[in-house]
Amino acid sequence: MMRHVKGARCVRCGRTYEAVPNLTSCECGGILDIEYDYAYIRENFTKEKLAERRNYSMWRYRELLPVEDSTPDTPLRVGWSPLYEEKRLAEELGIGCLWVKDDGLNPTASLKDRASAMAVAKASEAGASVIACSSTGNAASSLAGNAAAAGFKTYIFVPSRAPKGKVAQLLTFGATVISVEGSYEDTFELSKEAIDRWGWYNRNAAINPYLSEGKKTVALEIMEQLGWEVPDYIAISVGDGCTIAGLWKGLKDLYAIGFIDRLPRLISAQAEGCCPLNRAIETGEDWRPMEENTLADSIAVGVPRNADKALMAIRESGGLTVNVSDQEIMDAQKLLGRSCGVFGEPAGVTGTAGVKKLCEQGRLPSDAKVVSVVTGNGLKDVANAIRFCGEPITIPGKMDLLLQEFDKRGITP
Amino acid sequence: MMRHVKGARCVRCGRTYEAVPNLTSCECGGILDIEYDYAYIRENFTKEKLAERRNYSMWRYRELLPVEDSTPDTPLRVGWSPLYEEKRLAEELGIGCLWVKDDGLNPTASLKDRASAMAVAKASEAGASVIACSSTGNAASSLAGNAAAAGFKTYIFVPSRAPKGKVAQLLTFGATVISVEGSYEDTFELSKEAIDRWGWYNRNAAINPYLSEGKKTVALEIMEQLGWEVPDYIAISVGDGCTIAGLWKGLKDLYAIGFIDRLPRLISAQAEGCCPLNRAIETGEDWRPMEENTLADSIAVGVPRNADKALMAIRESGGLTVNVSDQEIMDAQKLLGRSCGVFGEPAGVTGTAGVKKLCEQGRLPSDAKVVSVVTGNGLKDVANAIRFCGEPITIPGKMDLLLQEFDKRGITP
Numbered sequence: 001m002m003r004h005v006k007g008a009r010c011v012r013c014g015r016t017y018e019a020v021p022n023l024t025s026c027e028c029g030g031i032l033d034i035e036y037d038y039a040y041i042r043e044n045f046t047k048e049k050l051a052e053r054r055n056y057s058m059w060r061y062r063e064l065l066p067v068e069d070s071t072p073d074t075p076l077r078v079g080w081s082p083l084y085e086e087k088r089l090a091e092e093l094g095i096g097c098l099w100v101k102d103d104g105l106n107p108t109a110s111l112k113d114r115a116s117a118m119a120v121a122k123a124s125e126a127g128a129s130v131i132a133c134s135s136t137g138n139a140a141s142s143l144a145g146n147a148a149a150a151g152f153k154t155y156i157f158v159p160s161r162a163p164k165g166k167v168a169q170l171l172t173f174g175a176t177v178i179s180v181e182g183s184y185e186d187t188f189e190l191s192k193e194a195i196d197r198w199g200w201y202n203r204n205a206a207i208n209p210y211l212s213e214g215k216k217t218v219a220l221e222i223m224e225q226l227g228w229e230v231p232d233y234i235a236i237s238v239g240d241g242c243t244i245a246g247l248w249k250g251l252k253d254l255y256a257i258g259f260i261d262r263l264p265r266l267i268s269a270q271a272e273g274c275c276p277l278n279r280a281i282e283t284g285e286d287w288r289p290m291e292e293n294t295l296a297d298s299i300a301v302g303v304p305r306n307a308d309k310a311l312m313a314i315r316e317s318g319g320l321t322v323n324v325s326d327q328e329i330m331d332a333q334k335l336l337g338r339s340c341g342v343f344g345e346p347a348g349v350t351g352t353a354g355v356k357k358l359c360e361q362g363r364l365p366s367d368a369k370v371v372s373v374v375t376g377n378g379l380k381d382v383a384n385a386i387r388f389c390g391e392p393i394t395i396p397g398k399m400d401l402l403l404q405e406f407d408k409r410g411i412t413p
Numbered sequence: 414m415m416r417h418v419k420g421a422r423c424v425r426c427g428r429t430y431e432a433v434p435n436l437t438s439c440e441c442g443g444i445l446d447i448e449y450d451y452a453y454i455r456e457n458f459t460k461e462k463l464a465e466r467r468n469y470s471m472w473r474y475r476e477l478l479p480v481e482d483s484t485p486d487t488p489l490r491v492g493w494s495p496l497y498e499e500k501r502l503a504e505e506l507g508i509g510c511l512w513v514k515d516d517g518l519n520p521t522a523s524l525k526d527r528a529s530a531m532a533v534a535k536a537s538e539a540g541a542s543v544i545a546c547s548s549t550g551n552a553a554s555s556l557a558g559n560a561a562a563a564g565f566k567t568y569i570f571v572p573s574r575a576p577k578g579k580v581a582q583l584l585t586f587g588a589t590v591i592s593v594e595g596s597y598e599d600t601f602e603l604s605k606e607a608i609d610r611w612g613w614y615n616r617n618a619a620i621n622p623y624l625s626e627g628k629k630t631v632a633l634e635i636m637e638q639l640g641w642e643v644p645d646y647i648a649i650s651v652g653d654g655c656t657i658a659g660l661w662k663g664l665k666d667l668y669a670i671g672f673i674d675r676l677p678r679l680i681s682a683q684a685e686g687c688c689p690l691n692r693a694i695e696t697g698e699d700w701r702p703m704e705e706n707t708l709a710d711s712i713a714v715g716v717p718r719n720a721d722k723a724l725m726a727i728r729e730s731g732g733l734t735v736n737v738s739d740q741e742i743m744d745a746q747k748l749l750g751r752s753c754g755v756f757g758e759p760a761g762v763t764g765t766a767g768v769k770k771l772c773e774q775g776r777l778p779s780d781a782k783v784v785s786v787v788t789g790n791g792l793k794d795v796a797n798a799i800r801f802c803g804e805p806i807t808i809p810g811k812m813d814l815l816l817q818e819f820d821k822r823g824i825t826p
Contacts, residue, residue, distance in 0.1 A: 077495035105520065148752070169791070181808065386584070392591065
């Protein structure tokens with residue numbers, strides 16, 4: 001019995017459901033949204049109570065999370081990633097303030113750990129022993145890691161293009177990995193069939209409505225780390241749509257319980273080669289599938305499964321959309337590395353690439369206060385980083401050769 | 414003026430030095446050790462004072478760190494990595510308690526961030542604008558990242574065998590990278606020559622005595638996270654020797670100021686193919702150079718530069734040595750992944766491989782309480798993980814093909 005949760009409601013047809021642990025989608029095919037009793041939460045949860053808490057993980061926000069009181073924290077330390085204020089970069093970009101939230105420092109190196117920890121908590125409430133998902137990679141590795149730590153078995157479906165780093169994580173975490181020769185769509189469909197057949201707990205983020213609730217903790221943290229001072233914009237990369245939907249849910253929760261007094265605008269950053277959601281916002285038409293034509297594999301999602309919630313989030317927030325090329329993404333990776341010491345994977349830095357582009361286009365006011373979420377670690381996809389970063393100076397260990405090379409390259413130490 | 418620091422003393426000849434920011438080695442070639450005024454620290458630092466502190470980074474231990482009061486915390490959030498109690502794995506290994514400290518969750522994904530953050534702090538005290546080092550990889554990437562975040566320029570010397578993930582980090586962080594075709598020894602010598610020539614701030618851990626002081630924060634954290642209850646053993650992988658020396662220094666500091674009432678024994682784990690320090694302990698003779706014959710690149714150090722401090726640490730603690738094969742290292746990587754959801758790089762899991770081997774050899778009592786430090790993230794070296802983890806099940810997206818594969822492999826979902 002979750003006293004603070006009212007139930008789940010379909011975002012498409014409005015039908016309501018009881019919040020049982022193994023909720024999936026609505027009969028109409030729509031995605032469910034967890035609804036809270038905010039009046040109850042307001043009575044039982046204060047900023048002061050939170051400030052006293054020493055649990056620096058996503059579970060510090062239990063009053064806003066759809067789990068039973070008796071459900072234990074999941075074992076890996078997920079959440080409370082650092083939020084860095086980046087003064088030099090803000091100045092370089094010509095905005096008032098910039099904060100970078102490095103969610104690549106989660107246990108399996110991406111924001112998806114927040115959703116997977118939630119999946120593990122709910123699977124344990126459901127009495128399941130197996131959890132399954134399909135994913136472009138990060139949802140998969142985060143599920144494999146979080147589930148392994150908690151003693152669950154996992155079956156994981158990835159498209160065969162997934163970078164080797166992510167696959168290595170899955171195998172090391174002991175998952176049974178099915179690599180599907182085909183698109184993300186093919187991968188998703190096979191996983192769905194297998195989950196139905198064997199009754200595994202479903203960690204597909206666009207099916208299981210609890211997962212956005214895990215992801216929303218990134219918003220709760222940002223606001224607590226900013227001392228509840230609301231920024232003007234929060235930028236994030238968008239693929240399936242679940243992450244930006246989760247981000248928005250967290251912000252709305254905080255607004256509903258009075259922890260913040262206004263809402264920021266979202267910046268939805270997609271790759272030019274795969275931007276079905278941004279295109280829908282920009283044209284005002286329904287979203288249509290697109291090719292998956294970008295090196296930012298984690299957001300190469302031509303058929304976004306959580307389009308409804310994502311589009312609603314961007315629209316409700318009065319959000320901005322921005323589409324960036326692969327070159328712009330990799331430039332942002334270097335920029336974050338050089339200026340901030342943060343190494344993000346291509347999809348991870350796409351939000352920052354979007355901020356940079358909006359600045360160049362003059363679409364952000366010069367006093368704008370912006371948070372940019374880096375959603376995954378650059379070590380997940382080293383091949384692309386190396387491709388765009390160039391090569392080191394390679395020489396035998398002789399000073400005269402070093403001097404020659406410095407001279408040739410115009411380096412003056 | 415650091416009121417709590419007395420100075421530096423050569424561990425070989427005993428000569429003392431003033432603790433200026435750009436200290437290097439003793440005139441005799443010996444390595445310096447920073448000495449504290451423990452009586453002063455005892456008066457000004459209590460467990461209660463520490464417990465109230467909300468700064469969850471290595472800088473929470475300022476009273477025990479050799480920096481000026483006015484030196485700011487370095488920008489990246491280094492330290493306070495999670496310490497997981499691993500009940501299932503302890504049972505599997507047949508010991509009383511096992512904790513795994515995942516230091517791969519530091520900002521650049523290794524324990525070396527602790528030393529590099531210290532280097533950045535001291536370089537800033539020294540008024541330097543350039544920092545340089547040689548490294549098998551992790552010291553380098555951690556320096557590049559921490560220095561970039563703080564606005565320093567870096568020159569970094571790596572042996573050309575360094576894994577691509579580490580090199581990609583360096584380049585992304587904007588370092589000038591010199592990849593030396595030769596051994597770690599060759600790399601080190603060229604860096605030394607260049608540092609002398611251009612007067613860069615020196616972040617070679619075996620030269621700069623402050624770096625162990627950064628590394629020792631891993632010990633301070635372990636003890637605080639255990640509520641100051643001292644384990645019987647702390648296991649860690651050993652290459653250059655600086656890390657185990659730092660670990661020991663932290664423990665001795667805590668003992669000296671009365672925060673702990675006894676000292677644990679160290680477990681020094683090296684690769685069979687490169688174990689000059691363990692061999693010295695085991696034979697009772699001086700250490701001699703060895704080939705660098707292991708895939709655990711971060712500890713493939715044939716000529717350990719901090720042998721004196723490391724040997725002293727192992728001996729003083731009544732430590733155990735254990736040498737593991739590459740296969741045992743990679744088995745430990747899988748074991749940590751499957752049982753704990755922790756993905757460590759080969760050198761990172763060598764301590765755990767050592768604990769497992771000691772258990773198999775009956776060299777640890779069945780009630781032993783053991784901490785195993787994982788020193789680096791598995792994403793740093795994906796190639797080896799993939800080599801040892803096998804391949805996923807690769808099929809087109811058809812259920813009948815999945816059933817065939819499960820059947821062929823004896824998988825019963």
